[in-house]
Amino acid sequence: MNSDVPIPEITTLLIVLLAVLLIIIIIKGLVIVPQRHAMVIERLGRYHRTLNAGLNLIIPILDQPRPITIVRYRDNQKTINTEKKIDLREVVLDFPKQEVITKDNVGVRIDGVLYYQIMDAQAAIYGAENLVLAVQTLAQTSLRSEIGRMELDQIFESRQEINARLQNTMDDAGNKWGVKVNRVEIRDIDIPDDIREAMNKQMAAERARRAEVREAEGYKQAEILKAEGDKEAAVQRAEGEKRAIQQILEAAAGTEGLEARDAMRYLIAQEYMETLPKVAQEGERVFIPLEATSLMGSVGGIRELLGPTTGAAAASSSSSSGAGSGGSGG
Structure with missing residues (x-):
């Protein structure tokens, strides 16, 4: 009796095994990569x-x-993870705070955050043994170098400049790693308590100084406005007096036949004689200049032209002024 398996049955068995093996290879060989991954x-x-x-x-x-x-x-x-699928999305790397010494020898703790994105998966795999650790170490050393060249006050005033310089440094190194550093930001700066207290006092003094400057500027502006108002009032008053004198001269010249020049001399002489007694009361002696004497001498002639009423007033003013000046001249 022959126990050998027939050839057709062996062939069928081999075909089945090959088909199963092919199916297994296909199943094992199918790889699904999610969106934004490689x-x-x-x-x-x-x-x-x-x-x-x-x-x-x-x-x-x-x-x-x-x-x-x-x-x-x-x-x-x-935490360190090993992954077969490379994430191509933007990744936030929030590394711990680190001690940094500023240019003025102040120890601060800076907390930074890094936003990066893998652009070339092949360069990210073969460019660095540990990509994220390399990016983190470069960010920390670059940040320490930038802070070490600046004083403490400059750090608070130049955050944007520091972030920009760090991003440029990271971009230069990240190109060979297939990494694009989108931005680097300083999130928090911790300073010693004594330095913080000194800075608070400095800011309080600065605010007080600014308040004093604003108050002084307000007072200055008020004085300027007041002076301008006084000036405008004086100009308006002078203009009014000028117009009044012109009207008097025109009226005198029209009614009495008096020339404008003579009327002006009369008004000046009359004003002088009214002021002379007040001047005499303030001193022991009063010296009358020659021009004033001739000016008062013309009052008599002008008085005759202006009429009896005006002449009487001028004579009374002249006598009182003469008495005051004579007493003072002693």
Whole structure:
């Protein structure tokens, strides 16, 4: 009796085994990459290609994904993860605070945050052994270098400049790592208590100084406005007196036949004689200039032209002025 398996049955068994093996290879070779992710594939230890988002097919035994090491911080606790799929989204790296010495030898603790994005998955895998650790270390050393060249007051005033310089430094180094640093920001600066108290006193003194300056400027502006008002009032008053004198001269010249020049001399002489007694009361002696004597001498002639009423007033003014001046001249 022959116990051998028939050839057709062996062939069928081999076909089934090959089909099952093919199905297993296909299932193992199907790789689904999520959106905004990538995967670096190595074939026999060498870079082969980069898988993009979607359904991809690889050879399970020959092709292997190259993992990437990711460092994250949660509650200031560092965790290291190994992932096969590379995240191409923007990542926030919140590294712990670090001690930094400023140019004026003040020790501060700076808390920074870094926003970066992997642009080239192949460069991110082969450019650095630990990409995130390299980015973090570069950010910390660059920040320490920038702060070390500045004084404490400049740090608070130049945050945007510091962030811009840090971003430029990170971009230069990140190009070879396939990383784009979108922005670097200083989130918090801790200073010693004694320095903080001194800064608070300085700010209080500065606010007091600004208040005094504003008060002085307000007083100055008020005085300027007052002086301008007084000046305007004096100008208006002078204009009014000028118009009144012109009207008197015109009236005198029209009614009495008096020339304007003679009327002006009369008014000046009369004003002089009214003021002379007041001047005499303030001193022991009063010296009358020659021009004033001739001016008063013309009052008599002008008085005759103005009429009896005006002449009497002028004579009375002249006599009183003469008496005052004679008494003072003693």
